[in-house]
Amino acid sequence: MSSTRPTVVLVHDGCSDATSWFGVIAELHRRGLTAVAAANPLRGLAHDSAYLASVLAGIDGPVVLVGHSYGGAVITEAGAAPNVVSLVYVAAYLPDVGESHHALAARFAPSPLLSGLRRTAFTTNDTDRATELTVPREAYRPFLAADLDPEVAQVLAALQRPVAERVFTDAPTVAAWRTKPSWALVTGADQALPPPLQRFTARRAGAAVLELPEASHAVAVSRPTTVAELIQDAAEAGSAPTA
Template sequence: MSSTRPTVVLVHDGCSDTTTWLGVVAELQRRGLTVLAVANPLRGLAHDAAYLSSVLAGIDGPVVLVGHAYGGAVITEAGTAPNVVALVYVAAYLPEAGESYQALAGRFAPSPLASRMRRTTYAADGADAAELSVPGDCFGSLVAADLDPELAGALAALQRPVAARVLTDVPTEAAWRAKPAWALVTGADRALPPPVQRFTAERAGATVLELPDASHAVAVSRPSAVAEFIHAAAGPSAVAG
């Protein structure tokens, strides 16, 4: 068994940025792990997964790949990289190959956030495309209900819109079929329905931890719990021999 400790690579959600991982990064570094928070482009699943794959190709040694929410779809596609030894899903979904989020979520009651998303346009390859963001007046209650309102407001201001196409894009690979998967389920999530999280985690045979009172912004509200979960996934059994 190799003694090389894995690098933890963190992939953020849509309507988010790398700052959401700040507390988790600090906690993991205190535990002696090397950490990289990737700036997810948020322009489409194939684009985002290809970018993440290029980052992974530049990392020597094993990687524990962590995805938050839509980041879970990105790591599902890119996680087939040979140096990825474990996948960790935080308030996320674990799609099958060929399964869009829209098709998956349609099997469950919609989240309160679904009807509140703001749709705007941006220029993409010479044509207009749609992108989504969370209105500031509902960000706190629907995304970050367990955070101080001022901090929730700051996160709302820092968010990056995500291309609307990520709702219908489908992964071509399901890395969790060949790699160990871990899933932290947020039981009070009003953005990504907990039943979607539970169903996909159980379908994948993931090791599951549920935090019943945690919101979608769990990486900010409970960084120690998230870091401890990732640290467990990055333990000796995760390292490729």
């Protein structure tokens, strides 16, 4: 008997892009794991989850699905795909069916970042308009990346992609963590996604929890080795025996 090693699919946060996984991917490659950084559209949970599901459908074999922050909501919905064997939440929240980010956040002290987000109108088609959000560059490091070098934080701020405001009010129609094993990394110094919210949703899901008390929201950049080690744990648990 041999085992099939899963492909790791990484889903980034809002106000971010796939390059945030650069260091984690390098570490995964050193461990012999194949990684795909999906381009999260950031237009809304149903739209983003459907896109991710199409990515997953094109991958042969088992998948370990990893989500950062809002990416956690996306993998909660799309993780119902049959080839997903485990879920990893990195500085993320694990919503239940019908539970939006705002509904969850209302149970905890508000994130100091939310009131400072920059709002910009955009056109969704020829007539409809909606709002998208970005983090002001001067706020990026203190709220998202306090444990990074200031120059690196400014590069990340410049690379960020706007996220549609509706991601905060959209809710999943399925919670993949209810049927699939989960791991969660809680960032104890997070100023963007409150650590109590991260802990509550991870423990509610029965996830294996690793907490880094001094890690910021940008933990995938500041602690890529630790993030990769947690993903490796999920990959090894999710390896499927084959003849």
